[in-house]
Amino acid sequence: MVQGIIIPADNTAPLRASALDSLADYQRAVGGWFEAVDIPDLGVTMYVNEEGLIRDLPYNRRVTFLWRFHVPQARDARLVGDVAVVGLTDSHGETTELPNELRERLLEPGVYRVRSRERGKDQWHEEPIDRNDYVETVIWAALLLEMSPALEVRIESVEDLGEASE
Numbered sequence: 001m002v003q004g005i006i007i008p009a010d011n012t013a014p015l016r017a018s019a020l021d022s023l024a025d026y027q028r029a030v031g032g033w034f035e036a037v038d039i040p041d042l043g044v045t046m047y048v049n050e051e052g053l054i055r056d057l058p059y060n061r062r063v064t065f066l067w068r069f070h071v072p073q074a075r076d077a078r079l080v081g082d083v084a085v086v087g088l089t090d091s092h093g094e095t096t097e098l099p100n101e102l103r104e105r106l107l108e109p110g111v112y113r114v115r116s117r118e119r120g121k122d123q124w125h126e127e128p129i130d131r132n133d134y135v136e137t138v139i140w141a142a143l144l145l146e147m148s149p150a151l152e153v154r155i156e157s158v159e160d161l162g163e164a165s166e
Contacts, residue, residue: 002095004029004086005106007046007135009058015106015135020084020095029084031057037079039070043088043099049081057081062135069142069153105134111158112137116144116151130158 004020006029020026026034026047035050046063049055057080064079071077085106087096104110112134114127127144131137134155141153 002086002097003103004084005098005103007060007063007083007085007106009060009081009083011061015062017107018084020086026084030082034084037067038088039067040088041070042066042102044085044102045088045095046079047084047086048079052080053078055081061139065139065142066135069138069145072145075146105157110134113156113158114141114144114153115156116148116153119150119152124154 001019001021004018006016006018008015018025018029020029030047030049030052032055033050034047037046037048038044039046046067048060048063049057060079060081060083063083063085064077067074067077067079085098087098090096105112109132111130111132113130114137115124116127117124127140131140137155141155145151145153
């Protein structure tokens with residue numbers, strides 16, 4: 001059994017933890033047959049409905065930008081429908097657990113900041129607004145990269161909540 005996270009296409013619906021034990025669990029999570037979309041630097045696989053675009057499922061802004069930010073060659077990608085997120089597969093082809101840090105970022109409250117710098121430069125610049133949702137921070141960071149491809153962009157957790165509100 002693997003604990004995954006379901007990211008609904010409905011932006012108003014919360015992300016939720018879900019036990020994914022069988023093929024039927026994955027099919028139920030995405031509403032049909034599925035295909036894998038990997039984000040190697042996050043250590044995750046996202047399972048999406050393989051007929052989602054053909055069936056005109058609703059656009060999933062959150063997973064689309066999560067993928068675009070971490071897989072720059074996917075800039076033109078558009079993911080649709082509800083998505084199940086789990087860890088990458090192991091050497092035996094078995095799905096693994098999500099990395100703990102990402103699980104916490106997706107499900108637990110936190111404050112995040114986007115920093116950027118021109119490629120090859122030393123100084124990082126802080127974006128003026130901290131966000132209290134990791135996925136919304138990723139969306140902003142991905143948009144910043146799309147608008148200014150010459151930038152390096154990273155996301156940091158703001159541990160001192162007093163600093164975040166200043």
